[in-house]
Amino acid sequence: MKDYTSLLGMETEYGIIREDLEDSDPVEESMKLLKSCPQKSVLGKWAYSQENSHQDMRGFKVQSLAQDEEEDTFCAEDRKRPYSYLEMKCDRVLSNGARFYNDHTHPEYSTPECNSLFSLVAHDVAGERIVAESAKIRNQELGKKAVQVFKNNTDYSGHSYGTHDNYLVSRDIPFDILVKGLVPFMVTRQLYAGAGKVGSENPKTNQFKGLQLAQRSDFIENVLSIETMIKRPIINTRDEPHAKRSQYRRLHLIMGDANMSAYATALKVGSTRFVLNLIARGTTLPDIELENPVQDVLKVSQDKNRNATLKRNSGETITALEIQEIYLEAVEKTFPEKDRESKWVIQEWRKTLNELKHSPDKLSDRIDWAIKEKLFLEFIESENLNWDDPMLQSLDLEYHNLDLDRGLYRGLEQENGVFSLLTEKEISRAIEFPPEGTRAKIRGDAVSKESEKIKSIHWTGIEFKNGDVLDLTGVISQKDLEKAHVVR
Numbered sequence: 375m376k377d378y379t380s381l382l383g384m385e386t387e388y389g390i391i392r393e394d395l396e397d398s399d400p401v402e403e404s405m406k407l408l409k410s411c412p413q414k415s416v417l418g419k420w421a422y423s424q425e426n427s428h429q430d431m432r433g434f435k436v437q438s439l440a441q442d443e444e445e446d447t448f449c450a451e452d453r454k455r456p457y458s459y460l461e462m463k464c465d466r467v468l469s470n471g472a473r474f475y476n477d478h479t480h481p482e483y484s485t486p487e488c489n490s491l492f493s494l495v496a497h498d499v500a501g502e503r504i505v506a507e508s509a510k511i512r513n514q515e516l517g518k519k520a521v522q523v524f525k526n527n528t529d530y531s532g533h534s535y536g537t538h539d540n541y542l543v544s545r546d547i548p549f550d551i552l553v554k555g556l557v558p559f560m561v562t563r564q565l566y567a568g569a570g571k572v573g574s575e576n577p578k579t580n581q582f583k584g585l586q587l588a589q590r591s592d593f594i595e596n597v598l599s600i601e602t603m604i605k606r607p608i609i610n611t612r613d614e615p616h617a618k619r620s621q622y623r624r625l626h627l628i629m630g631d632a633n634m635s636a637y638a639t640a641l642k643v644g645s646t647r648f649v650l651n652l653i654a655r656g657t658t659l660p661d662i663e664l665e666n667p668v669q670d671v672l673k674v675s676q677d678k679n680r681n682a683t684l685k686r687n688s689g690e691t692i693t694a695l696e697i698q699e700i701y702l703e704a705v706e707k708t709f710p711e712k713d714r715e716s717k718w719v720i721q722e723w724r725k726t727l728n729e730l731k732h733s734p735d736k737l738s739d740r741i742d743w744a745i746k747e748k749l750f751l752e753f754i755e756s757e758n759l760n761w762d763d764p765m766l767q768s769l770d771l772e773y774h775n776l777d778l779d780r781g782l783y784r785g786l787e788q789e790n791g792v793f794s795l796l797t798e799k800e801i802s803r804a805i806e807f808p809p810e811g812t813r814a815k816i817r818g819d820a821v822s823k824e825s826e827k828i829k830s831i832h833w834t835g836i837e838f839k840n841g842d843v844l845d846l847t848g849v850i851s852q853k854d855l856e857k858a859h860v861v862r
Contacts, residue, residue, distance in 0.1 A: 432549065439602075
């Protein structure tokens with residue numbers, strides 16, 4: 375199968391708390407967590423001058439973003455701290471090609487660029503392990519388990535932090551075609567990609583009682599927006615490809631959840647990649663434009679039957695499951711020749727939709743919201759509780775705790791109660807080594823072998839102290855790796 379999505383990546387913002395302090399400072403705690411990171415890395419040399427988050431895919435450049443205003447506010451406060459800007463960022467580029475840094479109020483882990491689905495999932499789980507090990511070392515320093523880190527998307531105090539899946543796609547695909555093809559899919563992808571959430575923080579639905587499919591659904595306000603902290607969209611329009619702008623777009627999807635289940639991550643990214651390939655090939659998809667896609671995000675998430683009925687622009691209705699089935703059928707028809715990963719995605723996508731329709735209880739070993747539903751219903755029954763009991767929100771947070779002794783998902787893993795997609799060997803390799811066949815290999819090897827020679831580093835290049843610059847902007851595939859050279 376010809377693949378029109380060149381590279382894949384995940385960015386995960388982790389929640390962090392210091393439990394032994396009444397008012398813990400997430401900036402300080404994130405800094406100290408990063409300083410505890412045991413991986414071989416280059417520290418404090420990230421080239422922020424290469425960042426450009428203000429260009430919009432709709433063809434214009436915005437003057438300012440909400441993140442700029444927050445950054446200004448933080449900077450005013452940070453001037454009172456005994457650290458420089460770069461010291462607070464604690465930016466690390468790891469020997470496996472990943473980036474791990476302090477995004478002000480939370481630690482963030484960005485996987486290296488990957489060219490295969492299972493490689494990406496392994497590197498996402500490797501990120502969990504690296505963050506958890508950093509917390510363990512930090513707690514050993516404190517002499518107590520005070521620092522807890524969560525792979526989730528809400529603190530239940532109205533704050534949401536993101537998990538972004540990224541796809542490098544051809545710029546030849548008109549942006550409006552991408553949007554039209556993706557929106558109905560993204561609205562309904564949460565049927566299997568949602569991490570589950572007790573209750574609601576959306577002002578319009580804060581009386582909701584029960585388990586939503588997804589955590590980010592409470593915070594989606596627009597179809598399109600370049601913003602990531604306010605007016606959060608179904609499709610983010612930031613045009614920052616980290617590649618040759620004339621050839622590529624980086625589709626930066628911010629409405630996804632942080633999945634503890636590697637299976638759910640693989641299905642989420644694998645199905646999205648297939649849909650992008652459908653759009654890139656010019657496949658004619660049925661006209662399923664939704665009348666109110668933003669409202670539908672929350673409607674799908676909160677539907678008790680896990681199959682919300684949605685209104686189309688045509689005036690007809692369609693269910694969330696039907697939308698997913700339409701996309702899957704188009705994939706099966708368009709891509710008859712499949713490699714191992716593609717076969718897995720299609721098989722598991724079909725299996726998951728069928729079980730969601732006929733026997734949703736069977737999803738409780740691999741889809742996060744279904745795992746939570748089973749756990750929480752058992753707890754509600756044993757303790758004689760209602761869904762609005764605050765204990766359930768505490769349990770929801772603990773599901774995402776990375777601590778081996780406290781995390782509910784971690785406990786299920788140790789009891790073999792959830793599906794294991796990856797082997798320990800695959801995870802260990804992703805912790806230590808960069809993925810093959812992408813520029814991350816060059817970056818990771820440079821960190822591993824020449825870290826003291828590096829002056830600055832970024833996704834698209836490395837500058838050495840002797841003045842040499844390794845430009846990786848055009849390095850996408852294994853073939854490109856062979857052409858990579860130093861610019862003097």
